[in-house]
Amino acid sequence: MTASGEDVKPDTSKVRITVEFNEQRLSFLYKKNKPVEKLLILFCEKMNLDRRTIRFNCNGRNAEQEGTTAESLQMEDDDVIEGHIFQQGG
Amino acid sequence: MQALATFPPDLSVTDLLAVKLPGITEKLSNNFRKTKGWFSTDLPNCDPLTSLWSLKSTPSISLLRELEHDFPQEWLNGAKSVLHPFNNSLRLPLFALGFFRKIHDLREGQEKWSESVEWARDEVPEADLGIFDTISWNTVHSGALDGQLDWTRLVADEWLSGGIIDEMMVDIQSRVAAIPLHAEITVAPLAFQRAIIALSINKNPSKYTLRLLDGYKKLVEAGKPRLYFPLHINNNHWIAFVIDFARKVFGYGDSLGRKKSGSAFTPHLRKWLDAAFPDVKFQNLGGALLSHANQKDYVHCGIYTGKVIQMRKRLTG
Numbered sequence: 059m060t061a062s063g064e065d066v067k068p069d070t071s072k073v074r075i076t077v078e079f080n081e082q083r084l085s086f087l088y089k090k091n092k093p094v095e096k097l098l099i100l101f102c103e104k105m106n107l108d109r110r111t112i113r114f115n116c117n118g119r120n121a122e123q124e125g126t127t128a129e130s131l132q133m134e135d136d137d138v139i140e141g142h143i144f145q146q147g148g
Numbered sequence: 149m150q151a152l153a154t155f156p157p158d159l160s161v162t163d164l165l166a167v168k169l170p171g172i173t174e175k176l177s178n179n180f181r182k183t184k185g186w187f188s189t190d191l192p193n194c195d196p197l198t199s200l201w202s203l204k205s206t207p208s209i210s211l212l213r214e215l216e217h218d219f220p221q222e223w224l225n226g227a228k229s230v231l232h233p234f235n236n237s238l239r240l241p242l243f244a245l246g247f248f249r250k251i252h253d254l255r256e257g258q259e260k261w262s263e264s265v266e267w268a269r270d271e272v273p274e275a276d277l278g279i280f281d282t283i284s285w286n287t288v289h290s291g292a293l294d295g296q297l298d299w300t301r302l303v304a305d306e307w308l309s310g311g312i313i314d315e316m317m318v319d320i321q322s323r324v325a326a327i328p329l330h331a332e333i334t335v336a337p338l339a340f341q342r343a344i345i346a347l348s349i350n351k352n353p354s355k356y357t358l359r360l361l362d363g364y365k366k367l368v369e370a371g372k373p374r375l376y377f378p379l380h381i382n383n384n385h386w387i388a389f390v391i392d393f394a395r396k397v398f399g400y401g402d403s404l405g406r407k408k409s410g411s412a413f414t415p416h417l418r419k420w421l422d423a424a425f426p427d428v429k430f431q432n433l434g435g436a437l438l439s440h441a442n443q444k445d446y447v448h449c450g451i452y453t454g455k456v457i458q459m460r461k462r463l464t465g
Contacts, residue, residue, distance in 0.1 A: 081350065113310070117356045118339055123288045124157065138354040142342055145310035146301075147385040148447040 073128045077101040079112060079141035090129040094121055094139065101141070112141045155250045157287050157295060161261045161280040169255055173205040173233060183211070183218040187227035192241040199232065199240055206248045207233070215245055257285050260300035267303040308450025313378050313386060314338050316454040324460075332394075334367050335457060336377040341389075341413070348416035365424045368393045376457045381409055386449045388438055388456040391417075396430050399437025403452035407435040 069090045076085045077097055082105050086097055098121070102109040114121040116131045116139045131137075207215065219227075223242070230245065232238035261280075268275045286295035298311045314337045321335040343357045350357075364375065373394035379387050387409050391398040398417065402409040414432055421430050440456045443449055 078354070118360070120288060136355075138356065140342075140346070140354060140356070143383075145313075145338070145380045145383075146307040147380055147383075148307035148445075148449050 069129050073133050073137075074135045075128060075133060076136065076138045077114070077141065078138050079105060079107065088128060090133070091127050093124075094126055094128060094131070095124075098122070098139070098141075107141075111144050113144055114139050114141045116140065155254065158284040161265070161283055161285050164254065164257055164285040165262060165265070165280075167254070167258070169251055169258065170203045171205040172208050172255075173211075183214045184222075186215055186230055186233075187218075187222040187225075188229045188231050188239055189226045190229050190239045192229045192239050194232070194238045194240065196241045196243070199238060200244060200247045203234070205233075206251050209252055212245070212248050212252065216249070219245060253286075257297050260297060260304060261285055264300045264303045271303075305447050307384075307447060308386065310338050310380065313380075313450055313454065317378060317457070320454070320458050323458075330460065332372055333374045333376065333460060334364070334372045336364065336375060338378060338380065340364065340375075340377045341379055344413075344420050345416050348419045361420060361424065368425075374460075376460065378453050378457065379410060379413055381412065385409070386453040388440065388453045389413075390438055391421075391430075392437075393425070393428070396428055397433050397437065398430055399433035400435055401438030401440035401456050402435050403440055403443040403449050403456075405435075405442050409435060 071090055072087045073090050074085060075088050075094070075097065076083055079101070084101050084104060086100075088094070088097060098112075098114050099109055101107075102112060116133060116137060119131055120126070121131060121139050131139075206212075219242075227242065229239035230242060232240055265277065265280055268277060268280075284296055286297040288295045298309050300306075301308055301312060317335050317337040321337075324330045324333050324335055339360060343353075343360045346357045347353045347361060368375070373392060375391045375393070377389050379389040379400065381387060385402075385404070387400050387402045389398070389400040389410060398414075398421075400410045411434075418430070421428070438456060441452060443452050
């Protein structure tokens with residue numbers, strides 16, 4: 059529903075997303091309005107990575123916020139969700 | 149308890165600390181010491197929420213990790229439920245494993261926030277503890293790398309994470325931008341280091357990586373010749389790095405006083421510099437370039453890194 063009261067249907071079209079960590083890559087055709095978290099979990103499983111030690115972002119924006127979708131990340135075809143290892147230091 | 153059914157990350161710190169969570173199961177019958185004993189091919193036969201929240205304890209984190217590891221195979225073998233650890237006749241739904249994991253997360257959140265509240269109470273007597281009623285315990289913001297729980301590192305004498313370092317850099321950059329005297333300075337977040345490495349090791353760097361580095365090149369060309377940024381090295385240490393495009397030098401300041409700390413990063417940096425500024429020959433002045441204080445422990449390098457960049461220490465090389 060918009061501010062003017064009109065119903066707006068969610069964008070259910072698909073977008074081609076690549077998830078990348080170091081040089082490991084997987085591409086998915088994924089609905090724009092679905093949370094990307096499922097992709098990230100799947101990517102980590104396929105690549106045998108510990109999901110809790112990897113942080114993902116897309117175009118400089120956090121891709122891990124609850125409910126984040128390709129639509130909310132304003133992703134276009136061939137955009138990349140980049141993973142990097144959780145960093146800490148002393 | 150029902151309010152916690154979805155484990156809301158925006159629960160306030162005060163509310164989180166008030167929740168009574170199940171403990172950790174220390175004594176389990178033989179049947180439950182091996183992961184195989186936890187799974188059943190029976191269908192779940194109890195109300196999940198009531199049964200799960202009424203548990204007095206949950207498996208230890210090490211046992212839970214084993215259960216999570218074995219789950220896919222057990223599921224393929226026909227597992228449909230998890231045995232109730234304290235009632236042989238009850239079968240919990242398989243998402244009980246996710247519930248156990250969330251309980252561990254909440255428990256960790258309680259421990260860390262509890263330390264932070266204690267610290268604020270003891271060390272900052274004038275602090276308004278009411279703030280803990282209003283801040284959420286682990287909301288993840290779109291601009292940050294990690295959830296709010298990460299902030300407890302600041303008062304718990306823990307290593308600083310990339311999320312906190314990034315927040316520091318964003319804050320310093322906003323202050324720098326407001327001072328005309330510092331018009332020649334740019335402070336970059338961790339994305340800069342990542343982009344430099346991604347450009348160096350990836351045959352096809354992402355559009356974002358190329359756009360980001362191009363943006364910093366344009367800033368230099370637009371009259372901002374000094375670029376400061378944090379560098380994460382050896383997977384355990386933060387140092388402050390600077391490129392001075394006017395003097396054609398780069399180097400760093402390491403609060404542990406080491407002189408070769410940035411050596412793994414500089415070949416990656418050179419690739420970008422050679423490609424983006426082909427007519428300039430940059431000199432690596434290593435750890436001699438940025439003056440800095442030395443840390444007296446093995447915890448606070450992140451604070452020193454932020455401070456060196458915040459003070460924009462004069463280049464000593």
